[in-house]
Amino acid sequence: MSTSDNQPILHRKGYQRLLTWKEQEQGQSALRIEGARRVGKSTLVEQFAQREYRSYILIDFSTISDEVKDIFRNQRTDLERFFTYLSVYFNTPLHQRDSLIIFDEVQYFPTARAFIKQLVADGRYDYIETGSLISIRQNIDGILIPSEEDAFRLNPLDFEEFLWALGEEPLASAIQDSFHELQPLPAAIHRKASQLLREYMLVGGMPKPVADYAATHDFAQVDRSKRRILDLYRNDVARFARGYEAKVTSVFDRIPEQLSKHEKRFNLASLSKDARMRDYDEAFFWLSDACITNNCYRAADPHVGLRMEEDRATLKCYMADTGLLVSQAFPAGRGENAANEIYREILFGQLNVNEGMLAENLVAQQLRAAGYDLFFYSSNNRSKAEQTMEIDFLLPAPYAQAKAKLRVSPVEVKSTSRYGSKSLDKFKARFAKRVGTQYVIHPKELSQAGDRVYLPLYMAHCL
Template identity: 55%
Template sequence: MRRKIYTELLKWKEEEAGRTALLIDGARRVGKSYIVENFAKQEYKSYIIIDFNRVNQEVTELFENYLNDLDLFFMYLSNYYNVKLYERDTLIIFDEVQLFPRARAAIKYLVADGRYDYIETGSLMSIKKNVKDIVIPSEERHLRMYPLDFEEFLWALDNESLMDFIKVFFEKKKPLGAALHRKAMDYFRQYMIVGGMPQAVERYVETKDFERVDRVKRDILELYRADIVKHAQGYEMKVEQIFDDIPAQLQKHDKKFKLSSLKKEARFRDYEDAIFWLSDAMIVNVCYNSTAPNIGLKLNMDRVTMKCYMADTGLLISHAFDENGIVSEEIYKKLLFDKLEVNKGMIMENIVAQMLVASGHKLYFYNNPSRDDASLRMEIDFLIAKSKITSKHNISPIEVKSGGKYTLTSLKKCREKYTEQLDALYVLHKNDLKVEEGIVYLPLYMTPLL
């Protein structure tokens, strides 16, 4: 499958020329190993993949015994994998490098040697046990990989042109018109249901069968559960509690994650490590409350008040509608034809979060529950900052609307209260683009362009 990250890999190869290693961090089954091996085949004369999930002791001992003699290190490596190494034209891949932190620490010496290029792939790169007793190399460039975005999904379905049309209309702030908008929303609903995990997309391309796609997504969810049990040692039950409760929390009108639903009088500090684990595994996207919609959203971040979205909306749907083990074809039909009466707001908000993250945004929302002043009482689904910060008008509030009828009370209060701080105001909805009373109404499929 064609992925945008390939362009980033090419850019790294050309610009860095071996001066840094590349670390690709992403959830399990997001396609890291596939894209890196494809890159190696296309762009290098030879390559070696060291998969630390399956590697034997002979290879790991090389990192223990031969880093002081890299000539011997490379000679053993070349012979073990039966691959000829070419100076400045061989890529060495450390796959699932978090399972052997010593290899990650060795990057410092391997990059300094300069003979070959190095890419590391993995997940859970920041949790304590995966960085314990090693010095994280400064020669490491970090790149995050996400599920397929909407445009990549269109490419997988052999549609190369639709997103280019959408970009033109977005820039002109013009509606697409009934026929093109309907076509774009049809594709968007397919993307929402299938999600962006490569195996699920591949199965959909092959079969167009949502039930068979659902089985693939369920396998991925079970893999995540197994990872929680295996790797979240010491707090696996708390991680599993949060993971299982995500759909129920998002289904509420107030989508803020309430720890009290897991355990009476639960405190943030009791679950902080578990939330961090899920975020670091890139299974979830955490959205924090920023207490003022102003420059420096992170500076105003309230870590205790947050929303917890699934990183892939296709997985969320399989996770949420699991009464019979398989999401029924009837539910998928209702989603496809926009006839689902419940849970729609949860799904729409989740996919907007997913698309914003894939576009490079950190997730923030704004919540003021003031009991004293009704004019201050508001909640804005998302806040994003302009790419180029100026003296004022830097923050755009975003409201996500899943239904056809809605009010914009909070958005209008926010505009009145924070006129100097706000840039464009956006409503993301299922209808075509329009600009009305200073508010830009965008169809959901334009989210990646914000």
């Protein structure tokens, strides 16, 4: 039996998604788990296999031998022999309806993915595929994409999962209760949650850095782990972004610079004065499809059908993990003491850093982990000031005052305690009946004023 890379075991919300698939599908579909490199896909699936099945086989197609590949190539018409050979090769008995076969890093061997249709129809065992870059065009050339796949994206740990990793389950529960009851936490607990959120902002949600921090609270070690991941992503660009790797690298390198601006929209002129979205759209797609970034597109006309109003020429490009953004934005220091000092200064607000960049990226990360596609709204009308506004995020959500029908909830992110809310006021006035609950996510405690809810930053994952 192959083993996955040595990732730490953490409590992940994705585990429940796997359980639901197993119980509901009963072998009628395979589950495809996508996600960035080092986000913990293999570890999660192997943990699930160990707990929920009598036996399992994990086939890592990034390292597997040609002999195993030949089993897939040569035995597709004889499933009895195919399963016998797999069982013998991995020295693992297979039990009908109680064994799981895992196709790990399946993008390295598309033939196996094409075989899923036949295996699911056979019905003897369950199948999970994992991979990054799995849907990029060069990884599906020449194969028939199986319709018997359910897709699931595994994101970096959200703030609640980070609290679980630190043994702060009671605080995580208190935050959820406070959000659902719309009652603020006591001041001391609010301060503790806010401080832990700042730690999460620096560490991020990639499993290895989180496990390092939980074990050592050593920011230098955390930073080393994050920089290895960033190096891995750069190597992936060179390896997989064939023909446009220079454009992908240019976009990737400028993400911190673009997010540090007031409006945070990606300005293509920063790449080249002649740059056009039609020339760089593939680069933005590649980064998003590899789950390295969370792209947030402008909705030209905000209503619950946000996808229909998507303006792909205007976007904000967030890092999928805020901890990686921190390491990307700040050059590596010389020695461990330098790295720890930089992190401590950011943690305690002693270093001049763009808090708005980190706060907005963090909220984007939480919303994406909660399953939202990301949209924002902006309007600039020089002749009508009441129509000039910028709304950070738009969410379709049930609205109690409209009998729980879907409305657009505008979300504004504030990184400081002193701010204005003119854009929210203008948005509500202009779009009126389309607008549901309005949210301000800020460093202060929870409060409510009519249909506007002010949430502390540590509740962004609750939305």
